[in-house]
């Protein structure tokens with residue numbers, strides 16, 4: 001596992017980063033079915049540049 005802050009490689013049992021001291025969170029199990037977060041990128045198409 002890696003520190004989420006500084007990216008230091010940490011042992012599995014580590015609860016805190018030995019470099020920056022950030023508490024590292026270990027998820028009990030990997031997410032199985034993660035729905036992709038749909039970002040609202042609705043851009044209006046009515047304002048088109050016409051040459």
Ligand SMILES: [Zn+2]
Pocket residue numbers: 003004005006007008017018019020021022
């Ligand atoms: Zn760190």
